[in-house]
Amino acid sequence: xxxxCSGWRSSEPVTVxxxxxxxxxxxFTTFPKSTETFLQxxxxxxxxxxxxxxxxxxxxxxxxxxxxxxxxxxxxxxxxFSKWRLMELIWKIPxxxxxxxxxxxELLRGxxxxxxxxxxxxxxxxxxxxxxxxxxxxxxxNPPALIHAAWSxxxxxxxxxxxxxxGHRYSAAAHAYDIYEHGGDxxxxxKLLPAAFVHTSTEMGRGTLIERGVPAGKIACIRRxxxxxxxxxxxxxxxxxxxxVCVARLVEKKGLRHQLRLYAGLRDAGFAFExxxxxxxxxxxxxxxxxxxxxxxxxxxFTGHLPGQEILDQLAWADVLVHTGIVAPSGDRDxxxxxxxxxxxxxxLVVTSPAAATTEAVTDGVTGLVAPxxxxxxxxxxLRRLATDDGFAESLRRAAHRWxxxxxxxxxxxxRILAQFEQAILNPELNRNxx
Numbered sequence: 001x002x003x004x005c006s007g008w009r010s011s012e013p014v015t016v017x018x019x020x021x022x023x024x025x026x027x028f029t030t031f032p033k034s035t036e037t038f039l040q041x042x043x044x045x046x047x048x049x050x051x052x053x054x055x056x057x058x059x060x061x062x063x064x065x066x067x068x069x070x071x072x073x074x075x076x077x078x079x080x081f082s083k084w085r086l087m088e089l090i091w092k093i094p095x096x097x098x099x100x101x102x103x104x105x106e107l108l109r110g111x112x113x114x115x116x117x118x119x120x121x122x123x124x125x126x127x128x129x130x131x132x133x134x135x136x137x138x139x140x141x142n143p144p145a146l147i148h149a150a151w152s153x154x155x156x157x158x159x160x161x162x163x164x165x166x167g168h169r170y171s172a173a174a175h176a177y178d179i180y181e182h183g184g185d186x187x188x189x190x191k192l193l194p195a196a197f198v199h200t201s202t203e204m205g206r207g208t209l210i211e212r213g214v215p216a217g218k219i220a221c222i223r224r225x226x227x228x229x230x231x232x233x234x235x236x237x238x239x240x241x242x243x244x245v246c247v248a249r250l251v252e253k254k255g256l257r258h259q260l261r262l263y264a265g266l267r268d269a270g271f272a273f274e275x276x277x278x279x280x281x282x283x284x285x286x287x288x289x290x291x292x293x294x295x296x297x298x299x300x301x302f303t304g305h306l307p308g309q310e311i312l313d314q315l316a317w318a319d320v321l322v323h324t325g326i327v328a329p330s331g332d333r334d335x336x337x338x339x340x341x342x343x344x345x346x347x348x349l350v351v352t353s354p355a356a357a358t359t360e361a362v363t364d365g366v367t368g369l370v371a372p373x374x375x376x377x378x379x380x381x382x383l384r385r386l387a388t389d390d391g392f393a394e395s396l397r398r399a400a401h402r403w404x405x406x407x408x409x410x411x412x413x414x415x416r417i418l419a420q421f422e423q424a425i426l427n428p429e430l431n432r433n434x435x
Contacts, residue, residue, distance in 0.1 A: 025148070042410070110187065170194075174205060223407055232401050244274065245315065277301070334355070344368070344404050
């Protein structure tokens with residue numbers, strides 16, 4: 001029997017299974033991971049809807065995940081894959097190959113006829129294959145209703161091979177890294193075509209997957225979300241010096257060299273501002289050296305990595321969130337970074353480059369401003385107007401807050417993902433058994 005009920009903190013109807021909660025096995029590369037709060041919110045949303053979850057972390061992570069704040073939902077145990085168990089492949093590869101020789105043949109043929117896009121992607125796929133072989137018997141003994149790969153790298157490889165070996169239904173998520181880094185995952189199309197559905201969080205990602213041969217009807221574009229929307233903070237007046245914040249990993253795709261040069265241009269033009277760059281990453285030393293070279297140390301602060309509450313404190317301080325994303329030489333780019341809707345929900349004005357999917361949330365002149373990173377005069381005009389035009393700034397803030405209310409509710413969006421899970425569970429034709 002199936003009934004419709006309202007999702008937690010949402011009026012959107014959610015169809016649930018009443019006899020027994022479905023068991024979903026979630027496969028992650030690393031879980032929990034401090035820089036992937038959007039995935040933690042997805043798990044919290046599933047818990048709140050009574051889904052029976054089994055979580056596997058293929059590389060690092062593991063332990064106890066906090067669960068939700070509701071008293072009826074306890075913490076989850078995240079099973080961490082021990083790399084020592086890869087020693088079991090000595091006897092498990094021959095055993096599983098004898099059961100399904102076609103799977104081994106297909107993998108070997110692929111290894112012999114194609115080159116990996118990068119060494120890291122090669123080893124991600126090998127890790128997923130090793131996990132699947134080691135855990136094949138475990139999943140046969142304790143079959144979930146559905147396996148969901150939270151990434152299209154190692155987790156999707158594991159889910160795809162478990163489908164080939166055991167016939168488990170599976171679905172997969174494809175994020176910007178999976179789709180674009182070095183041209184996308186090595187086996188992306190092969191892994192996504194048999195999936196019951198593919199979850200992506202941007203229309204940009206959806207369009208690229210269609211271009212690469214994934215049927216449009218198989219792709220569900222469901223955005224990430226926030227647990228709760230904060231109240232809209234008052235507009236600070238006057239806004240001099242203008243308070244700018246950037247929350248980002250210090251990596252190529254964030255365009256931070258461009259950002260520092262923009263700050264130097266602002267200073268040289270006599271524009272009063274204070275800037276904070278919150279985050280860490282491999283480019284930190286280089287960026288701090290560039291800031292010293294550009295004589296920015298008095299007006300630009302690198303805070304390093306900050307936990308969630310301290311990020312909220314930075315947004316409470318800031319007038320404007322600055323995002324200077326670019327397409328990195330490797331092809332990697334942002335989808336829609338979580339911090340943009342987070343800032344929009346809090347009443348922080350947003351100026352973003354047009355790279356990637358940021359403009360799916362930031363419509364120029366409506367919910368924020370858009371400025372190419374190589375046009376500093378456009379940035380100067382945008383920031384001057386935000387510093388001085390209270391009416392315009394207020395209209396942007398209110399429209400941005402409405403966009404987040406309508407599009408970025410984690411509970412509402414978790415309900416939509418759950419509906420996809422249930423459709424996959426109840427309709428085996430979506431993920432036909434390969435045997």
